[in-house]
Amino acid sequence: MPVRIAKDRFVETMQTQAEIGATDDGGLHRLTLSDEDKAVRDWFAEQMAAAGLEMRVDEFGNMFGRREGTDPDAKPVLVGSHLDSQPYGGIYDGALGVVAALELIRALNDHDVDTAHPIEIVNWTNEEGSRFQPAMQGSGVWVGAHDLATEYAATDVDGAVFEDELERIGYKGDVPCEPSEEYEAYLELHVEQGPYLEENDKQVGVVTGIVGFTWGAITFYGEADHSGPTPMHYRQDALVAAADVITQIRRIPSTLGERTVGTTGYIDAKPNSINIIPDEVTFTWGFRDPSDDVIEEARTRVLEEASAAAEREDLEWEYEDRMQAPAVTFADTCVDAVQTAADDLEYDSMQIFSGAGHDATHMHSICDTGMVFAVSENGKSHNESEYTSWDDCYAAASTIANAAVTLAEEVD
Template structure:
């Protein structure tokens, strides 16, 4: 007969030690990590993850986009598995916990089950998704996006980094272009533990965020092309300054964001200036832009206004504009039954908790399109993330992992 969670507790110290061990792979001098997706450091993290999973008796498979799935069998192999996990890739100057917490807390769930001899009714699958961050190849949620059918595999393979290396080439280079088809397989549910990456839980002294869904987002790639000319001899009327044009578009992004009040989000995070010489009027600037908001209608309106006003800026400055919509994700509600399991676990364990909408995109947002999904948040210091100074408390990591443990077991052992 399958055991239930009861008073079984994960080992918080063991989880913390594992987080610190993974943080040594791609460690930066300022205490963060640099494990860009499909890099040598990412390969080392993947290799370590695979070895740890296999040591726990899990069968590890890899699909064609590099997503990793570590399976623990259940009493009933015909039952659809319960999935959980996150990602191990990082930002160029990222923190130790973004993504890694969800993957390694999932491994701690498996270890606890194994050492207590607990057999679940349904199988379990621990996931490490490829390129959640989108910082190297420019497309966030790439692995999970391909898996759910939102991104064609060949399109993903053709994405290139700033050095011209494609996703397909990078997968081959690190040995993680797997044989498993990159498409959904039958699964019962998906749970993801993550740091909040914002200030709300810490400010309200809440240990657990019960994530009810994620806000809509739209990403863009833009390039403005003008005319390179001498900085000392070109008068204002003759200038076609691509960088000034980009600056005006950046100010537009900020203005449109602030018009939405506290729910508005708008960012330009990438900028490349050519020829990038101090005495040349810039002739070309390539840059990113994005908007996020809980409302699909607001994102639709921002999308229209942003393109219209950007084109007006370019035309007024005699600049050529390349305007590309990289992707658009609608607001994604999570499954009420799965969210309820997170809520019930937090209450049963006595953790201060609140419901929250995710301001960031996560693999769970993609997976939720095809599988019932829920997320668990824990606080991070000062709400800081995508930064080497990203920090969480060990007790919060343990609390999040415990809620994950309870929710996964409750789902895996439920009466179908």
Template sequence: MRLAIDRQRFVDRMQEQAEIGGLDGERGLDRLTLSDADREARDWFRDRMRDAGLDVRVDEMGNMFGRRAGADPEAGTVLLGSHLDSQPRGGIYDGPLGVLAALEFVETLEDEGITTERPVEIVNWTNEEGSRFQPAMMSSGVWAGTLSLAEAYETTDRDGIRFVDELERIGYRGDVPAEPQYDYDSYLELHIEQGPRLEEAGDDVGVVTGIVGFQWGEITFEGQANHSGTTPMDHRRDALVGAADVITQVRRIPGTLGERTVGTTGVIEAEPGSINIVPGEVRFTVGFRDPDDDTVVEAVDRVKREAAAAAEREGLEWSYEQRMAVESVDFAERCIDAVQSAADDRGYASQRLVSGAGHDATHVASVCDAAMVFSVSEGGKSHSPKEYTSWDDCYAAADTLANAALDLAGVAAER
């Protein structure tokens, strides 16, 4: 059977959530994980899950689950979801689209009086973004057993505030252990593509076959802070010049490695940060991603060699500290097929693609079979108030998700 979700309700819900932590005068979100805005979005989502008749539970990491029983209580659960947190100046679709599409699925089951064979759960994962507390995808990682609960709790933000204290403060440190409470059959996650490929091909939805691997690290250069007017050029050990050399190479390395390789420096801090002083210490991040894990390792090796060469040129000390490394993921064929069949059946033009971004599905795929649905991201923009997906494209992706999920959950009875 085909499931017809309620487009108007779904769009209304997307607009409601976009008001919580919304940017002034811009269509975007400032809803950092465990902020007051995150609490407000969570309260709103909890109420919506209860209204939909779901059995709500919150685990020790603040992950929020809403469970709907199936005809076969012994059957593995089908899990759907994403995250409600945002970057400091993020868009309104990234994350929330997948959470509210999951909600729309169970509400439609309720409307239609459908009992699925398998239990169905929807989830809002805590701290997917990793913007305030590193690493990203923290709480799906703890849930899947990849990250340690104790370490996650002790993580601090830039102001030295601990994750666990903020979780407690906003009232979302739950009692349920942060680990699978049931046997899970499969996981589907809808997310915006955050890249240009669907739009450029004119496709409606993306059938995601896996996720690239990546490695994030921080390079520190130490030179000599000194007066910018009185220190001759041949006496300088300028840490920022070393950083500039490496950042130029971070731009170049991907083009020497692979078609899908990307490399980025997103954060840079130069000390002491005075117009009149040669920078004595500079720290900056480097990150590389590729579907092939060996290529990521090679990119990191190359950037380290570039750092060593830059340090030699400028007389600096240098170090590289790995912040996070995640291997690439290949999704399960049966879940990919469920998404592909749903898209084909609903008449959506689609392409298969590998996600360039990490998602909670990265971790969940180690617990059960998984796949993802991508919606179009206009101009490939995300993590920005310019992020945009038309309601038509949101609907197409949510419709695909719902029908793929119904396929996996099976229909036991309908009204």
């Protein structure tokens, strides 16, 4: 018998969390370790306590709530996502997965359903990576992909130190940031952040894996000079070289694969004056694809383009690899559990590869992992126009709830 979550309560809970850090245009500005992040964490802690969960907060601020199972030897099933947002982002990204996990627990309580395995829900610290880098920071430290001391020392653009901000908002816990036991599985619900479910008229996405990606930065060093008297053939213009490479970052994906994407999301030009030839320009690259070989080829190509541009403009240059993550293929056990749940609930679904990184990327390294996608209208995300209908939110939340119960083994 499918587990039914209470739709009205689920929607109300989503609306309540969206008020914490709400923007005037209906979005969300809730950066990690900000006052707004503290407020939503306090709210989430209250909700977990009300649901009877045993809460713990680890030394990196990851928040867990546990509902015990009937088998003392069974490994926990973990379900969740993140409550931090992009700058002026949407109300669904991340938060939908946390609220769905909470509603799973509430539904089990409502219907007196016991599971053999414990079920834990989680709010990961700093999935977005918008204030502090890297992204997926909390789950990365938890699984051992990142060093705790290194990430504690991360700073934002204003020089605020991660560890200091974690202490300031009161969420530097005493529990070690690492698994204290083996886990049966991890499930995560997220909005698709792309157009494929809507284009194919599907209600639910059964995620089979996550693309790999490479992030990095290139800096060109030229010579500042007057933009009027300096002849063109005398110039060492760092911005011209940067523009050439940025254009190639846009074009390289079309030569590599159907799912390859490339982006320059950050540019810093100095001295940034209308009357001075730029002498130092830093910009970023970002490539994603389901194939690790394609990702490495894209990285190699952009560095070759940078070398050629530097030679043309007579510049010095350097690069920095900022983050790389291999492509992930999810375990059949989790994919099958999600697919079966969608089928049993009679939702039109399709199997899909995630084009964005998620905490599930790291969790894949320690246990079987799966994801559910909700429809993103017009494929929009990471901005205030992000939108998923409540019906689509509910369909995805119901799917992950039933998949989790399957993995946790409902007790008659």
